[in-house]
Amino acid sequence: GIQVEQSPPDLILQEGANSTLRCNFSDSVNNLQWFHQNPWGQLINLFYIPSGTKQNGRLSATTVATERYSLLYISSSQTTDSGVYFCAVGGGGSNYKLTFGKGTLLTVNP
């Protein structure tokens, strides 16, 4: 199956700093999503981005499908950005599942 690797595993920032999270995947995908898991466990969809670039406020994401990686940018980080960020990918054909990476634990200190 598809392998997903996220880096870094942990990241500690001061409020206001910028960061880049990376997701590498081992095969072509037809679905790639970035999620933020809050302390209560809810997975919040940040981006559906199988290719290209998208922006939403202080967050943006880029997926280069041909090189099998995706980046999530967080600018001017806030304490509320803390939590685990997951990259999840889905294949095509009869493979409908999302395969998740192990996540990046982001801690933003005031």
Next chain:
Amino acid sequence: DAGVTQSPTHLIKTRGQQVTLRCSPKSGHDTVSWYQQALGQGPQFIFQYYEEEERQRGNFPDRFSGHQFPNYSSELNVNALLLGDSALYLCASSLLRRGYTFGSGTRLTVV
């Protein structure tokens, strides 16, 4: 527009018991998937339901079963609970694979 709704939010069961978790998909979505997330890990795919049939299954034993109803809602059943089944169970819904929306999860503790 309601998102994905799961119930109950928390549950404590005894080893060997059976449990049923419920999920209502986001309005307009017709596909429901279930995931298990152990502490400190990423979610693992259990199975997906579409048109009331199990369309794909992950590496979980037959103790894990499910159902999808005509209104697209779904249930996850786990029989003969083990301590290792303690986890956060997440339901996700989608339409035509264009992105999955997750519920808040059910935290199951087996004692």
